[in-house]
Amino acid sequence: MSAVKSLINEVSQKLSALETAQALYSRQLSPDFNTFDYINTDELGLSRILASLLDPKGSHAQQGSFLSLFVEYCLPTVYKENKWQGFLDNIDKTDVFLEEVTGKSNSQRRMDIYLRCQVGDESYGICIENKPYAGDQFEQLKDYAIELDNRKHKAWHLIYLSEYQDVPSEYSIKPDDLNTLTDNNQFSAVKFSDLIGWLKACQVECQNHSVSEFIAQLIKFIQKQFMGIEDMNEDNAVLDIIKKNAATIDASIKVSNTVDRMKKELMAKLKIDLLAKCKKTDYELDISYLGDGKSYERINLIIPGYDIGYICFEFQNKNFDKPCLGIKFISAEAVKTSPYTEKMKSVLNIALTDKNIWSSSLWPAGYYFQPQDWKGCSKAWLMINEGTMADKILDEMDKIFSLLKDNNLLIQ
Incomplete structure (x- = not known):
């Protein structure tokens, strides 16, 4: 137990030192600033960003280097296959299109990103179906595969x-x-986290500082939004301490083994708090x-x-992570047939x-609940422990x- 206590103390001291340094040099470092806080990062926004980087004729002026690296890092089987050599x-x-209509299959869908x-x-054709947040639509990937096949490419690939x-x-x-x-x-x-290797390779290849900095900001956004990493310096500092010797590795495993139990105990507390604080008579809490x-x-x-x-x-994720909130239907058919969905x-x-409202096959309307990161950040769990998370969830659900x-929309 002393090794565990020592590990926790050392990590706490290191994080405290990092926080002090960041506070002292915040004007020079601007650790919380990210260009992507001011850019539209919904599904279409992210598609625009990725399409721009993949476009050999794009304003980044790096010609086909980014696209070539994308194939190498994210599509290694394509990169090595002989029939794709003419493309490479x-x-x-290559021409890059956004929201390309699937006219050859008569499905009249829109491919998020299409490369030809x-x-x-x-x-040669590549279709990228971008799913950062929303769920799958009925037979969507099937229709895209039919579309690509009907376009009679020598080789095609669906991502x-x-x-x-x-x-x-x-x-x-x-x-x-x-x-x-x-x-x-x-x-x-391909996962968004898989794009990190590609983007870092693009930084090395890039010959323009502004474009390289934009890529750096995109990497930070992906790490925060999809990987739960708020601060790489903090993450690396903890990792260095954990790997220091056999005792710290052993202690870290013991700490890790108790985290899931802690979360389940706090989740049990949240359920008790929810039932105790839900006093409404218009609905039933399940x-x-x-x-x-x-x-x-x-x-x-x-x-x-x-x-x-x-x-x-x-x-949306296992182990209580990435929560969303909104109105959800029992089936995709119910979403399609309801006159009130839109x-x-x-x-x-x-x-x-203040919310980025989206819809999907089962959700007429929803948004990502904050705090969003329950995996890599303690904020949500501290709120449960303090008894304030139940209030926040119930308040937002009641508002919806x-x-x-x-607006008379809860009518069948």
Whole structure:
């Protein structure tokens, strides 16, 4: 136990020293400043940023180097396959399109990012389906695969970019169809965290300081938004202490083994607090789906007489991480058939100006609950321990309920 206590003391002292240094030199370091706090980083915004970097004709003026590095780092099987050699040798000829309509399959969808390279009589195609936040749509990846095949490329590839899912859901493409694409080297699942290696390679290759700094800011954004890393200096300092010797490694494992237990105990406290503080009579609080740390665990506000949906607080990741809040329906079909789906999103957009309201196959309207990072940051757990998290969750859920009810949108 003394080794554990020593480790915790050393980490605490190191973090305290870092905080002191950052405070003293904050004007020079500006540790909390990031360009991406002032840039639209919704799905379309991120697609624009990635498309711009991948475009050999883009304003970064680095020609095809960024795209070539993307294929090398994120699509290694494509990079090594002979039938793609014509594309790699002529990568500067690639055209990049946003929201490309799937006209060849008659599905009339829009590919988030589409790359097309024409080399003589042969063409190459890459589609990137960007899923930073929203869930999959019905048969979406299946339709994109059909579209790429119908375009008669010599070689084509479909990329599923999502931090939180290793592969698209069966709702988007059947497992057998996905396995066929994978076996034919026509599909890759890429995480946002996988982009870090590519972006760092781009920094090395880049010959312009402004572009290099923009890439550095993008790396910081990805680390914070998708990896839960607020401060790399802090992260590295802790890692150095943990790896110092056998005793610190052993102590860190013992600490790690108790973290999941601590979270589950605090989650049990949150459930008790929620039930004690929920005094409303317009709805019923359902906490039966919360407690084990599985993906998509949630808290529901069940609305009497409204059985197609509920107000929902849901963790998108396992181990209680990345919560979202909004109105969720029981099925994608219910979302499609409800006459109030679009209005729900519009009402929340107007009323909740501080939120980035989105929609998906099951969610007419939702947003990412703050604090968002429950994995790498202690703020949410401290709020549970202090008893304030239940108030925050209930207040925000009640606000969603009231907005929808007052606008007569909770009607079947």
